[in-house]
Amino acid sequence: MYRPEPDRDSRQWWERLAGGEFAVQECDACATVRFPPRAFCPACRTEAWRWRAVEPEGTVESWIVNHQPFMPGFQVPYVVVMVRPATVPGCLVYGGWRGERPPEPGERVRAVRIRVDEELSLVDWIPAETSERADIHPFDRKSSH
């Protein structure tokens, strides 16, 4: 697998994820939410912001079924989904697919937390209606406000 290398803009985001929180930045001045983490609000170009924990849900915009072994450590074939988060609709995020069937266009999905170790969690996606499964872990839904 590929272990992400957080940078000075993203370190806190990864730390929050590892703690079970799915967060985006919210601009102090204009309340625009943004992802991925960046110092400046692209809407009003100011720097002050806070983390906002959000419901990790969205809709499936597209997906691939990967067959070529581009990266060692991944069993092919595997599915990667492109999701439009409900809370940051101007943005697209990518993740693995944990559904027991293929994704459907436009379907509602929610994030599941893949705990790699103490310091690292990743975000995969499942159909929103998936009931509790032993192998998947939701994100905390409490707000950090």
Add this chain to the structure above:
Amino acid sequence: MTNVAKRLLEFRDRTAIAGVGYTPFTRNSGVSTLTLACRAVLAALEDAGLTPDDVDGLATHRVGDSAPPTLVGPALGLADLSWHLDQFGGGSVSHAVVGQAALAVAAGMAETVVCYRAINARSEFRMGGTGRGVPASPEVQYQAPYGFFAPPQQYAMYARAHMLKYGTKAEHFGQLAVTQRANAAKNPRALMRTPITLEDYLASRWIAEPFRLLDCCLETDGACAVVVTTRERARDLRRPPVSISAAAWGGGTSHLSGAAADPTVTAAAALAPRLYAQAGLGPGDIDVAELYDCFTYSVIVQLEDYGFCAKGEGGPYVASGATSPAGELPVNTHGGFLSEGYVHGMNHIAEAVSQLRGEAGDRQARGAEVALSTAQPGYILPATSALILRRA
């Protein structure tokens, strides 16, 4: 009209491409990218009837995979370049390199600039991503942990979004692959010259669904170069000059994790109006188009975003035969990156020049006076670039 726009019009047809040069396209060149670059630069100068002593500018783009002008200049004994450009970037900046050379020539910073791209994209730095580390970019951390980082994967994701939204079909992609292979069969330079059928396309193995092997461009070792000078000077040189009517870059749309309203629209949609305005032309004036075909889908989306058909109609437009050699807009007459070889954009420009000179032999498009040549339409970097060229 703003002063900026007026000044831009003075740029129209001020400069020209006076020569093109290639190395052979192979899967293993056996030489360095520096050697490939020198060979292509010398070949382009020979084509133009110039010598290295005439060169006062060099330009390239690269992603840490090739020889920069500061190596190529000394290697060719060029002691004092008055202008050079070492542009970071992949396919999306390929045409900006020639555009910037044209600006330098128009401004008098240099008189004869050779633009080149030299890559060992199969034997050394595999462009498709197989066996290569992930690129250094802040964006990678949000994608690579999911096994998602290679260009065929990224483009496959956007291709499916287009299929879902507009009903674009695998057969549309397949028809492009088949037509481009037929074009390559008429091109002695092409790596892949054995004709294929739609059945061959559909039977080719999956790379990243919805892409099959035959949706993907070749990984190629090779180099290509073009000589940019003033139109006046080009007229006195060996070959029929091809003027640069417009050069534009930008567009600003990326489909990485950040803001992206619609993954079926590329940076070309924003750039195209500026490009056409600069040339004083529209899509209907383009006689032949060399459209960046890293993957079949990129051609379909550019047909839309450069205005040759309505949004979403790229697939049916291809199915109508419009982009075949006998159609209203012959596309990728050399076979493109899918079948000629992949030199990251420069070989599209060189093919457009061949077409406008009327020297493309069996694959010559009829009445080719104006050509569009385009760069990677901006899915990966938030920018694209393009040239409109015309027979001077």
